[in-house]
Amino acid sequence: MxxxxxxxxxxxxxxxxxxxxxxxxxxxxxxxxxxxxxxxxxxxxxxxxxxxxxxxxxxxxxxxxxxxxxxxxxxxxxRGPAGHDRWAGAVRAGGPSPRGIVERPDPGWGLAARGALVEEGAPAVGFDLAERDLVWAEIAPSLYAHAAAAQWDPAAAVPWDAAFELPPDVEAAVVQVMTYLVENEQAALVLPARLLARVHPHFREVVQLLAVQAADEARHLEVFTRRALLRTGRMGTSSAGGRASLATLLAEPDFALASFLLSVLGEGSFLNLLSFLDRHAPDPVTRAVVRLAHQDEARHVAFGVAHLEHQSSVDPGLRGRLRGAVERRHDVLRDTAGLNQDVLDSLVLLAAGGWEPTAIGRGHRAVRDLLAAMDEGRQRRLVRLGFPADEAAELSALHTRNFM
Structure with a gap:
């Protein structure tokens, strides 16, 4: 030159x-x-x-x-005007910087990186969740960073070779609870996997967070299944009522309502269940898998609550829709049996630690306290979303007896 x-x-x-x-x-x-x-x-x-x-x-x-x-x-x-040094008529996807987030990304941006100079003329890609307030939460970037750093390896994080021997009936109780957890985690995997494919990639932190959430659930499926099969090689029972309850989650197409039913109510209740199992685990492998799952599920609940808090701040009608989702689900499941009796009995036995009448009574009270803690947690999260205390109590009582 x-x-x-x-x-x-x-x-x-x-x-x-x-x-x-x-x-x-x-x-x-x-x-x-x-x-x-x-x-x-x-x-x-x-x-x-x-x-x-x-x-x-x-x-x-x-x-x-x-x-x-x-x-x-x-x-x-x-040389042409500034901003036209790559393509005439090109625009910045999301503003001049990679962190610029717009309310409604242009459909023509498609899979373009946020902040990239986007040439016009490409076909629009169909992402129906393409509005910021439908999917966003300010906590999403930091939650994703935490989730990426907190990934764990099932082969290394769980002491699979730990020496322990349980009575056959206690082992059977563990197997039954693990079978129940697998069934519920399969629903918890499918739902975010479905939703992330619908979110416009302009909101990449939400897409990444949902992808990690699906990966979390995949790991939970692995460790719960492996613990169930560890000693007997057999799984427990699966009730029709439990599967009916999970089917209603998968049938909800609305992003906010699905997140509400799964993360705020269902996985929120599962946090209490996993803590209960951590306290009453009869062996180190069971304790490790439920403890690891709990740290992941806490992130899922945090995003669900934060997203719905954001959306309720800009959509006055959201709480009415959330209430309607709870009531519709309750009506659909009104005639189902709810929680698998085998699961309930297994929880009592694990908390009891033995078959003496006083031990069984103690285990029954522990499960009753678990149900009360689940109810209190649901009410607390509902109040955070703006429901009055009495309405929060009413909606929590309508939540499925299958926990999830």
């Missing part, structure tokens, strides 16, 4: 064809010029002027003939 007699920058491509890398030299030289600056381009490629002109048109630059005596083979490029 040199300076001409007329003090304009010159790029001589020599024998390099414009379409075989010459454009990179021109692009580099233009990047150093202010809008309106002139760049003389010379070279011996017969098609230089044709290719140069077409390339400049697409980027908002002008091409003029080289005027004056002893004009070489080439042309003068006048």
């Amino acid at each position: 040199s300076r001409s007699a007329e003090s304009r920058t010159v790029v001589d491509l020599a024998d390099l064809p414009f379409g075989q890398g010459g454009h990179l030299l021109v692009q580099r030289a233009l990047a150093g010029l202010a809008p309106g600056g002139q760049l003389a381009v010379t070279g011996r490629d017969p098609a230089l002027l044709v290719h140069l002109s077409a390339w400049c048109r697409g980027r908002g630059h002008q091409v003029r003939p080289w005027e004056g005596p002893h004009s070489p083979d080439g042309a003068v490029v006048v």
Whole structure:
């Protein structure tokens, strides 16, 4: 690159064809010029002027003939306005910086990276969750960072080789509870996996968080299944009522309502259940898997609550829709048996630690306290979402007896 007699920058491509890398030299030289600056381009490629002109048109630059005596083979490029140095008519996806988040991303942005310079003309991609207030929570970026750092390896984090021996009936109780957890975690995996495919990638932290949530549930499925099969090689029972309850979660298409039913009510109640199992685990493997699952589920609940708090602040009608979702689900499940009796009995036995009448009574009271703690937690989260205390109590009482 040199300076001409007329003090304009010159790029001589020599024998390099414009379409075989010459454009990179021109692009580099233009990047150093202010809008309106002139760049003389010379070279011996017969098609230089044709290719140069077409390339400049697409980027908002002008091409003029080289005027004056002893004009070489080439042309003068006048740099276009700022913001048109890549494509004419291009726009920044989400503003001038990668963190710029808009309320409604353009459908034509598709899979473009947020903050990228986006060329117009691509077909729109169908993401129906494409409004900030439908999916966003300010806590999403920090929650994703925490989730990415807190991933654990099932093979290394759980002491699978720990030595322990349980009475057959206690082992059977553990197997039954693990079977129940697997069934519920399968629903908790499918739901965020479905939702993340609908979220516009402009809201990438939400997509990433839902993807990690699905990965969390996949790990939970692995460790709960492995613990169930660890000693007997058999799973427990699955009730029709339990599966009916989970089916209503998968049938909810609305992002906010699905997040509410799964994360705020269901997984929120599961936090209490996992803490209960941690306290009453009869062996180190069971204790490890429920403790690891609890730390993941706490993030899921935190995002669900934060998202719905944000949405309720901008949508006065949201709480009415949330109430309607609880009532509809209750009506659908009114005639089902609810929690698998085998699961309930297993929880009593694990809390009892033995078959003496006083121990069984203690275990029964512990399960009763668990149900009360679940109810109190649901009410507390409902109040955070703006429900009056009496309405929160009423809605919590309508929550499915299957916990999730």
